[in-house]
Amino acid sequence: MEGRELLMRICHFVARGMERKKGCGRSASEWRGIVLLLLVFVYGAGVWYYRDHFLPGTVVDGIKLSRMSRRDAEALLESYTLTLEERMADGAAAEEVLTGRQLGLSWGDEGGLRVLLEEQNPWQWPFAVWQPHEKKGMVIWDKTRFYKTMDGLRGFSAAFASAPVDARLSEYTQGVGYTVLPEERGNTLDRDRTLDCIRKAMGALKPRADLEENGCYREPGRTAGDEGLQRLAEEMNRYVSTEVIYRFGNAEEVLDGRTIHRWLRAERDRVILDKEGVSEYVASLRKKYDTIFRSRTFMTSYGEEIELREGDYGWWMDSARETEELYQMICQGRSGMRTPAYFQTAAMYGSRDYGDSYVEINLTAQHLFVYKNGKRVMESDFVSGNVASGDATPEGIYGLTYKERDATLNGDDYESMVSYWMPFNRNVGLHDAVWRERFGGDIYRAGGSHGCINLPYAAAAKLYGHVEKGMAVICYTLPGTASGSVTAQTARDTAQSVIDAIDRLGTVTRDSGKRIERIHALYERLTSEARRYVTNYEQFLRAEKRYREL
Structure with missing residues (x-):
């Protein structure tokens, strides 16, 4: 019982006695004597008791030692245990108990408690109730032992602790895509926060420390609810x-x-x-x-x-x-x-990408075929590039670059006006050649073109109507297919080129000058025999006159 409480009880006892003094037959002076004797007894007993017990209000390094003997205080540290409330990797609760010895707790100097007792004045014990006595620096902890114990905590062990994992995207799954995988809290302790928590708990000799409640665990940096x-x-x-x-x-x-x-x-x-x-x-x-x-x-x-x-x-x-x-x-x-x-692009996909519409040119036979949708629609003899002069028409498969009417072909030593121009390999193409009288045979060997495929005018006109841009043109040589057959181009055939040009002239305008000049040039290149077959020449002369009058 604290001295203050004891005094209060004595005062209460005396007050009640004085109220009953008439009934007891005792005088007031007698009661005062009794009270005095009681007080002297209590005071003396306290002096005797606090010779080897700490005064009320004695606090050492935050530890209350009131009314404890030195042996009690020593036993307090020796029997101290701290229960750590931990978390398993799966979230289940677990406990780990540490003793004061494991924590390295001691009173330091063995004579510290004795000196503290000797320094206190037991005669002043009644006043100690109102004058608490605090002392610091007496409880010490062995840092080497403490940190060794800390290093052995399960929460710092890789075998026990599981590191926190942030919420993250899953791997791609077909039919599902990506999902957000939830975070994993794990149970890895933060060393600094954990040591600070334990030091505070053992400093106050607290029996338990909840590591999760004190924020000692490392937490994921990102949760599944993260908007980003x-x-x-x-x-x-x-x-x-x-x-x-x-x-x-x-x-x-x-x-x-x-x-x-x-x-x-x-x-x-x-x-x-x-x-x-x-x-x-x-x-x-x-x-x-x-x-x-x-x-x-x-x-x-x-x-x-x-x-x-x-x-x-x-x-x-x-x-x-x-x-x-x-x-x-x-x-x-x-x-x-x-x-x-x-x-x-090509005609179709696959190994036969040229499809079933193409121009087939046999350079050996000097003969070509034209196929549309798998059907042969025409064939003709031709004259290809001059082998003797090194202008042989190249073999291979090409796409028709474009087709054009009334073109002029220019080279280093020539200028040729053609009515139908169908290039397929840069400046190599198919065209009419009204200046030639024969096609086929072996003319190409020494009297061939500069590389183009020369065709009779009628064949070129017909071919022009069958081909389109991108159509395959296949040139090859095939031993054993050479032919002696030759196709003649008559004066009537060449005259047709001028007749067609005049028919295409149409209404004469100020822009008709170049076309009129071209027709003039074509007509002048005809033989005198061929000119007789130009049946619409008078029509041309009238058109020319109208142009001059504009």
Whole structure:
């Protein structure tokens, strides 16, 4: 019982006694004597008691030692235990008990408590109730032992502790896409916060310390509810939900999330689409389906199959443009059918990309065939490039570049006006040659062209009506097919070129000058015999007169 409480009880006892003094037969002086004796007894007992017990209100380093003996105080540290309330990796509760010895707690100097007792004045014990006595620096802790114990805590052990894991995106799953994986709290302790918590708890000799309540665990930096992470998942799913379908004839290529997800990465909550990955994909399509500069077989009209190794005909994908357009399509999340961007196309996909409409030119036989939709629509003799002068027409498969009426072909030593011009290999093409009287045979060996395919005017006119830009032109040599047959071009045939030019003149205007000059030149190049067959020459003269009058 504290001295203050004892005095209060004595005073209460005396007051009650004095109230009953008449009934007890005792006088007031007698009661005062009794009280005095009691007080002297109590005071003396306190002096005797506090010779080896700490005075009321004695606090050492935050530890209350009131009315404790030195042995009690020593036992207090020796028996002290601190129970740490911990968290398992799965979130379950666990406990770990540390003793005062493990924590390195002691009273320091063995004589410290004795000196503290000797320094206190037991005669003043009644006043100690109102004058608390605090002492610091007596409880010490062995840092070496303390930190060794801390190092052994389960929360710092890799075998027990699981590190926190931030919420994150899942790996791509076909049909599902990306999901936000929840954070994992784990149970790895923060060393500084944990040591601080334990030091405070043992300093006050607290029996328990809740490590989670005191914020000692490392926590994930990002939770599943993070708005940035949710937006990132939505954007990633928009990318992988894109489906682009290419059709190459009967073959189909589907680009979807199974491939696109490999091109995605996240940087600062932004989706980055790897353009290099898109480029590599386009390159794989080009490698698989482009046919330009590749060998292909061809069944000739002579029943013999040959291999075409030269030429620039075929599918030719524009990789740079296709990469950019496909990249933008994926970025915008647009799905659908797609036709690649091409520099050049062919008639069909596959090894027979020239299709069933083409011009077949046998340079050995000096004979050509034209096929439309698999049917032969015309054939003709021709004269190809002059072999003797090194101007032989090159072999290979090419695409018709364009076709043009009334062209003038210029070279180093020539200028030729033609009515039908159909180039297929740079400046090599098919055209009429009204200056020639014969076609076919072996004329080409020493009397051939500068490389072009010279045709009779009628054949060139007919061919012009069958061919279109991009149509395959196949040039080859085939031993054993040389022919001695020759096709003659008559004066009437050459005159037709002028007749057709005059008919196309139409209404004369101020812009008709060049066409009139051209007709003049064509007419002058005709033989005198051929001129007689120009039946509409008078029509031309009238048109010329009208032009001069304008």
